[in-house]
Amino acid sequence: MGRPPCCDKIGVKKGPWTPEEDIILVSYIQQHGPGNWRAVPTNTGLLRCSKSCRLRWTNYLRPGIRRGNFTEHEEKMIIHLQALLGNRWAAIASYLPQRTDNDIKNYWNTHLKKKLGKIQGQEENGGKGNSSDSKSISKGQWERRLQTDIHMAKQALCEALSLDKPSAMAESVAQPNESVQTSTYASSTENIARLLQNWMKKSPNSSEAVSSDSSSFNNNNFSAGLSSSPSEGAISTTFLSFNSSESAVEVDHEPKFETQMPLTLLEKWLLDDAAAQGQEGDFMEMALAETADLF
DNA sequence: AAGTGGCTCAACCGCAGATCA
């Protein structure tokens, strides 16, 4: 015997979420925690299927989500991880805890694909014969690059997990010189707060219905998030502690080696960046030293 | 000012693995 059906699809609302729905969902999750999505629509009265609730939470409402422009560092990490892991957006997102897999996927499809296409196009036009060079990279070199990739991923993972070192986290994720944060949603709580304000302006009567709920998330962990200024670029790590259970990172010891791009301009671009940060040498040495652990 | 085409991103869909009765 199984369980009752997930969503009967009768009377299930679709389309964009309203601020009211967001508030209801957030306040419910704040009380009960994420998970048991099946129970969310019934307990909250939301006319949404459990899937939709989960998606809304993980992609939009979850604390700690950073929205807006990707930094150059994030961009390069995504490119590198995509080359390493393929289109496994959830795995890639686990290395960028402040970004959702949906965000990364969108960013890849809308920005990075084109960017890489351009780079590769330039390469093909500019240096004929280079492709054969890239193919002729010796196995040893290729393996070392691979090890470097794995080590970089491991380091990113360590940084992502070192929640007890917020300063390191902030440095690695939020670039100090990243002064432009064009996002209108610096954090989900700020988002919710804004939504709530707008909503209350629009419909002062209906605010009674959720007034108790909305006030509740001004108290607990959410209030901490509200204090973080969007202009600071870095999100308070208070958020991260909230969803620490969700940020469990899967370490893939068997990455698909279907590297989508040759080790050429792009590779140089990425490695040059690492070198500029004075890390490449360390990566190589450490990767070689730690390879035994990985395989 | 109106029309149009491209871009962005939130949300949906379907599938696969995990979980539960």
Place this chain on the structure above:
DNA sequence: CTGATCTGCGGTTGAGCCACT
């Protein structure tokens, strides 16, 4: 053990926005 359901993931869609003509 089996089958139904839940959860998570990746691919795709489409509404809204913006720049250009």
